[in-house]
Amino acid sequence: MPKKETLSDLALAPRKSGATLFRWLYDELRTAIVDGRLKPGSRLPSSRSISRQHRIARGTVVSAFEQLTSEGYLVNHVGSGSYVKGIVPDGLLRATREKVPERIEQSRATLSARGRCLSGFPFFPIRWTSGSSPAFRVGQPALNDFPTSLWSRIAARRLRGVSASMLSRGDVLGYRPLRVEIANYLGSYRGIKCTPDEVVITTGTQGSLDLICRMLLDRHDKIWVENPGYPGASALFRASGLEVVPVPVDAEGLDCKNGRRLCENAKLAYITPAYQFPLGVTMSLSRRLEMLQWAQSVGAWILEDDYDGEFRFADRPLVALRSLDTSGCVIYSNTFNKVLFPTLRLGYLVVPPRLIEPIAAAKAVIDRFPGVLEQAILCDFIAGGYLGQHIRRMREIYASRLEVLVEGAKRDLAGLLELSPAGAGMHTIGWLADGIDDNDAYELALSRGIEVIPLSKFSEKPFEKQGLVLGFASSDVRALRRGVTGLAGVLRELKRGKKTKS
Ligand SMILES: Cc1ncc(COP(=O)(O)O)c(C=O)c1O
Numbered sequence: 306m307p308k309k310e311t312l313s314d315l316a317l318a319p320r321k322s323g324a325t326l327f328r329w330l331y332d333e334l335r336t337a338i339v340d341g342r343l344k345p346g347s348r349l350p351s352s353r354s355i356s357r358q359h360r361i362a363r364g365t366v367v368s369a370f371e372q373l374t375s376e377g378y379l380v381n382h383v384g385s386g387s388y389v390k391g392i393v394p395d396g397l398l399r400a401t402r403e404k405v406p407e408r409i410e411q412s413r414a415t416l417s418a419r420g421r422c423l424s425g426f427p428f429f430p431i432r433w434t435s436g437s438s439p440a441f442r443v444g445q446p447a448l449n450d451f452p453t454s455l456w457s458r459i460a461a462r463r464l465r466g467v468s469a470s471m472l473s474r475g476d477v478l479g480y481r482p483l484r485v486e487i488a489n490y491l492g493s494y495r496g497i498k499c500t501p502d503e504v505v506i507t508t509g510t511q512g513s514l515d516l517i518c519r520m521l522l523d524r525h526d527k528i529w530v531e532n533p534g535y536p537g538a539s540a541l542f543r544a545s546g547l548e549v550v551p552v553p554v555d556a557e558g559l560d561c562k563n564g565r566r567l568c569e570n571a572k573l574a575y576i577t578p579a580y581q582f583p584l585g586v587t588m589s590l591s592r593r594l595e596m597l598q599w600a601q602s603v604g605a606w607i608l609e610d611d612y613d614g615e616f617r618f619a620d621r622p623l624v625a626l627r628s629l630d631t632s633g634c635v636i637y638s639n640t641f642n643k644v645l646f647p648t649l650r651l652g653y654l655v656v657p658p659r660l661i662e663p664i665a666a667a668k669a670v671i672d673r674f675p676g677v678l679e680q681a682i683l684c685d686f687i688a689g690g691y692l693g694q695h696i697r698r699m700r701e702i703y704a705s706r707l708e709v710l711v712e713g714a715k716r717d718l719a720g721l722l723e724l725s726p727a728g729a730g731m732h733t734i735g736w737l738a739d740g741i742d743d744n745d746a747y748e749l750a751l752s753r754g755i756e757v758i759p760l761s762k763f764s765e766k767p768f769e770k771q772g773l774v775l776g777f778a779s780s781d782v783r784a785l786r787r788g789v790t791g792l793a794g795v796l797r798e799l800k801r802g803k804k805t806k807s
Contacts, residue, residue, distance in 0.1 A: 326361045331369040338378050338389055345391035349379070426540040431762060432751060439756040440788025443583075443732045444643065445779035447702050451646055455691060460682045471677055477668040478661070479506025479653070480680035486687040487653055494693070495614060496624030497637065499655050505664055508675050509642045509652035510610060514538055514575075517636060518545040520660065520667060521606055522572055529564050529574035533763035535582045535610070538575050551765035554581055558588030561595040573606040574599075578626050579614035580730040583763050583774045587729070593626050600634040611639045615696045617729040618704035633657035641683060643731070644696060651675055651683055699778075703731060706777045706785060713789035721796035722773065731778035734760065737771040741799050746773060749799060755791045 317337075320329040337343040349355075352370060356363040370387050373379045379387045413421050433442075478484065484501035491497040507513045514537075522528065524546035530539050532551035539549050550571060552564040559576050574596065578588035588596075600607050609626045617623075627637040640652035656664060668674065686692055707727060714724045720738060727733035735757075737743060743759035750757050760772035777785060 326359075327365050327369055330355075330359075330361065330366060331372055334369065334373055335376075335378060338373075343389050345389050347389050348385075349387045349389070351386060422546060423544045426543045428540045429536050429762070431758060434751060434754050434756045436754065436756075439754065440780045440784045440791075441732075441755070441757050441773075441775040441777070442779050443758055443774050443776040444647075445776060446643060446646065446731065447699060447706075447778055448646055449781070450698070450702055452691070452695065456682070456686065459685045459689070459691075463678065463682050463685060467678070471681065475674045475677045477665050477673055478502070479504065479674055480677055480684060483680045483684035483687070484653075486684050490687060490692065491625075491637075491655065494622065495611065496628040497655060498628070502661055503655050503658060505654045505656055505661075505668070506675060506680060507652050507654060508650040508672075509640045510612060510638060511537060511541060512650075512672075513638045513640075513652055513654045514541050514608070515545075516654070516664065516668070516671070517573075517606075517608060517638075518542065518547065519671070520664060522547055526572040527568050527570065529559070529568065529571045529576075530765070531559050531576060531581060532765050533583055533760060533768055534575075534765070535577065536763060538610070539765065542575070549765065553766075554584055554586065556586055557592045558586055559592070559596070561592060561599055565599060570603055571605055573608055575608045575610065576626075577610045577612065579611050579623060580616070582610075582612065583732065583734065583758075583760065585725060585727050585730055585733055587623060588626070593629060596626070597630060597632075597634070601632050605634065607635045609635055609637050611637060612643055613730040614639070615644060616700055616703055616731060618700060618707065619728045627655060633659065636660075644692075644699070645683075649679070649683070651679060703778050706780070706782065707733065709782050709785050710775065710777045710789065713786055717789050717793040718796065721793060721800060724775075725772075732774055732776040735773045735775050737773065737796070738800060741771065741796060743771045743773055745799055746795060750792060750795045753791055753795060755788055755795065757792065 317333040320326070324332075334343070334349075343349070349370070350358075352363055352366040355361065355366045370379060370381075374381055374387065378390060380390045381387050413424060416424065481501060483506060484504040487504050488499050488501045491499060505513075505516075507516060518541065522545065525548055527548045527550050528542050529550050529552045530542065531554045533554065534551070539551075542549050550564070550568045552567060552574075553560050558578055558581055559574070564571070564574065576588070576596070578593060580587060596607060599605065607626065607630075611625055614622055614625065625637060627635045634657075636657070637655040638652070642649050642652060674680075710733070711724055714722065714735070718724075718735070721741070722735040722737055725734040725736065737746065743761050747757055747759045758774040760768060760770075760774055763774065780788070
């Protein structure tokens with residue numbers, strides 16, 4: 306005769322607030338079976354006795370038994386009661402959590418070659434402070450100034466009017482009305498003439514780069530990147546098995562002649578001509594023409610990342626490189642994740658017409674499209690004129706924050722750090738005085754809660770000057786002033802230390 310368990314033997318955990326009696330009893334019995342505390346073949350107490358012992362309605366106990374029986378944990382013998390099923394292998398019943406290997410190499414050994422490649426190139430090997438908006442955080446917009454109430458009103462209106470067709474269907478290239486808005490916006494603000502069909506909605510720059518890698522590049526293809534440059538792009542290119550060729554950037558942007566010398570037959574050049582990341586130089590017109598001429602002569606693609614193109618403070622934004630392209634070799638990429646907020650995860654590509662159909666077919670098997678509701682909310686935001694308004698407002702805020710940084714640097718950082726003359730973007734470069742190492746500055750600043758990024762972290766090949774990348778967009782004036790004073794203390798200390806050593 307199998308042993309009859311009593312629930313008091315089983316030490317059931319107390320019921321959590323909010324859990325129904327059914328949920329509690331079901332979970333506790335199931336866990337007792339899975340953990341092996343209720344052995345296969347053992348008989349459960351009758352529903353009547355559980356009901357009495359735990360003061361639960363008998364119907365609730367019967368429902369929990371029925372649920373466990375239908376899921377295969379219990380078997381019911383008429384007239385004799387409910388038993389833990391014996392056919393589930395012991396190992397499965399005693400399911401424990403998978404042991405996490407101690408060393409990363411052990412985890413990676415189980416991956417495919419592609420998985421190893423993808424996980425082998427960290428996006429950015431840097432530690433951050435724990436603050437949510439420290440003084441110099443790079444790449445973060447002024448989130449406290451985002452019009453959240455307006456955004457939620459637009460979202461609520463959309464949700465109230467949502468139709469069955471919006472819930473059931475979506476276009477793989479993206480929500481068409483959004484693509485219409487983007488095409489109009491690009492015509493007015495970035496000088497790009499394109500049709501909505503050439504616009505492909507993605508989850509942002511990373512998603513766009515991944516799509517382009519899959520569609521246009523094969524393993525071992527060579528690809529120009531800017532040096533220093535955006536590590537998010539080179540990490541993805543390396544993870545895609547491409548050979549990354551770092552090409553130096555000078556005062557006019559990526560040095561095309563140098564690129565040709567290093568690797569004439571690259572398949573693609575990834576560039577940030579509006580506001581080079583991270584140096585902040587704008588690619589000159591002659592360089593742009595040189596780039597186009599090179600791409601046409603060797604049949605290469607140019608991937609133009611226009612991530613900060615909207616934010617020029619003193620002069621009008623330059624038109625995009627894409628607007629000069631007559632041969633269809635430029636793919637334009639932009640993102641709403643920086644101009645609006647980073648968790649939005651919406652960006653887009655403008656692709657030459659010959660790529661539209663293959664990209665649509667490929668997206669149908671990769672990821673189809675980002676959530677249509679988010680796309681529709683963004684569409685209403687742009688159609689209402691709020692994107693233009695937001696950009697203008699952010700431009701003013703960022704310009705005034707940059708001014709505070711420039712003034713603070715003049716006052717407190719003279720002889721320690723010289724700011725690059727920036728007139729755009731969301732970050733700038735501070736060139737360090739001779740003898741101060743950018744990694745030392747990063748480590749000491751971090752230990753004091755100040756977040757700066759050493760320029761060398763963006764460089765594939767050593768860069769001749771030591772500098773720090775300083776974001777100025779996300780923090781208010783007081784935080785910036787505090788940051789400048791703190792950074793001055795850090796740099797002074799490093800300079801003093803250097804002198805005493807030498
Ligand atoms: C050069 C550059 N492009 C694009 C992005 C934004 O990428 P995503 O849209 O994937 O967030 C960043 C973010 O810092 C960036 O620095």
